Amino acid sequence: MSSQTQSIAFDNASREKAADTLAMWLFIGSEAMLFGAIFLVFLIAHINYGAPFAAASKRLSLPLGTLNTAILITSSFTMALAHMYSAGGRWRAAIWSLAATSLLGLGFLAVKAVEYSKEFSEGLAPVLGAPFSYNGPDPVHAEFFFGLYFAMTFLHALHLIAGILAIAGVLALWSHANPAGRARRIQAVGLYWHFVDIVWVFLFPILYLINRG
Amino acid sequence: MGELRKLSFAYGGLLTLLGLTVGSSFLDLGGFNSAINLAIAAAKTAVIALLFMHLTSKGLPRLVVAAVGLWLVILFGLTLVGQ
Numbered sequence: 001m002s003s004q005t006q007s008i009a010f011d012n013a014s015r016e017k018a019a020d021t022l023a024m025w026l027f028i029g030s031e032a033m034l035f036g037a038i039f040l041v042f043l044i045a046h047i048n049y050g051a052p053f054a055a056a057s058k059r060l061s062l063p064l065g066t067l068n069t070a071i072l073i074t075s076s077f078t079m080a081l082a083h084m085y086s087a088g089g090r091w092r093a094a095i096w097s098l099a100a101t102s103l104l105g106l107g108f109l110a111v112k113a114v115e116y117s118k119e120f121s122e123g124l125a126p127v128l129g130a131p132f133s134y135n136g137p138d139p140v141h142a143e144f145f146f147g148l149y150f151a152m153t154f155l156h157a158l159h160l161i162a163g164i165l166a167i168a169g170v171l172a173l174w175s176h177a178n179p180a181g182r183a184r185r186i187q188a189v190g191l192y193w194h195f196v197d198i199v200w201v202f203l204f205p206i207l208y209l210i211n212r213g
Numbered sequence: 214m215g216e217l218r219k220l221s222f223a224y225g226g227l228l229t230l231l232g233l234t235v236g237s238s239f240l241d242l243g244g245f246n247s248a249i250n251l252a253i254a255a256a257k258t259a260v261i262a263l264l265f266m267h268l269t270s271k272g273l274p275r276l277v278v279a280a281v282g283l284w285l286v287i288l289f290g291l292t293l294v295g296q
Contacts, residue, residue: 018272018273021272021273021274022272022273022274022277025273025274025277025278026277028277029277029278029280029281032281032285033281033284033285033288036285036288036289037288040288040289040292043289044292044296047296062235066231066235069231070228070231073224073227073228073231074224076227076261076265077220077221077223077224077227077265079265080220080223080264080265081217081220084216084217084220190265190266191266194261194262194265194266195266197261198257198258198261198262201254201257201258201261202254202258204234204254205234205238205250205251205253205254206250209234209235209238209246209250210247211238211241211246
């Protein structure tokens with residue numbers, strides 16, 4: 001077991017770190033293409049059905065959406081702190097930052113669950129065969145809006161769950177990794193977490209803030 | 214502690230931008246509402262990418278981001294041309 005690199009494929013630790021970082025960015029790039037295509041579907045739908053989309057958007061909870069955006073931004077901040085502490089070798093602070101990040105992620109999911117249950121009870125969830133009842137204009141395209149809303153936010157929530165599990169994995173394997181390995185894992189999970197945050201940064205305005213004026 | 218100050222500054226900036234985007238949505242600015250929201254989302258993305266994801270350092274990650282950006286522009290551009 002070389003103290004220099006974790007894998008025998010690399011001559012030295014800096015090359016290993018560069019390869020790790022590049023691979024993570026490539027993965028994030030593929031994720032960006034996935035979400036980009038879905039955003040494009042939403043954009044075209046919004047161009048074609050602007051009025052019913054704006055009316056349907058007002059039925060979402062702006063306070064809860066705003067709260068969740070703040071929670072996720074805070075979790076990105078604590079993730080960046082974890083990266084900073086690991087780079088400085090302050091492992092205890094890094095562990096606490098990671099724990100805070102995953103707790104904030106769970107908080108986000110809890111708020112999302114409250115929103116979903118509210119939308120289900122109001123008959124605004126055209127998913128899983130639930131009855132859809134909408135008394136606004138153009139219910140057909142309002143249903144389209146809510147279908148896209150559930151698809152996009154649920155896909156995002158799945159990514160967040162994956163991020164929380166990844167943090168849990170880093171913490172679970174903490175004692176099995178050397179300091180350099182820990183730092184690299186924290187950086188990799190961090191890049192992913194920040195990307196999931198960026199996806200929400202775009203989801204929030206396009207879903208919640210359509211012409212509220 | 215320059216790093217901590219930088220991250221805290223980024224965090225404060227992100228929360229400020231969130232306040233701006235929610236606040237601006239209550240003003241009726243016609244088509245400018247969407248433009249402001251997207252501009253603020255792009256600004257938040259820049260803050261997260263540069264300060265949290267350390268994209269300021271030169272190297273291959275920047276090339277990946279540029280390539281992804283190019284393909285997304287092609288994807289959106291060609292689709293919107295047909296609209």
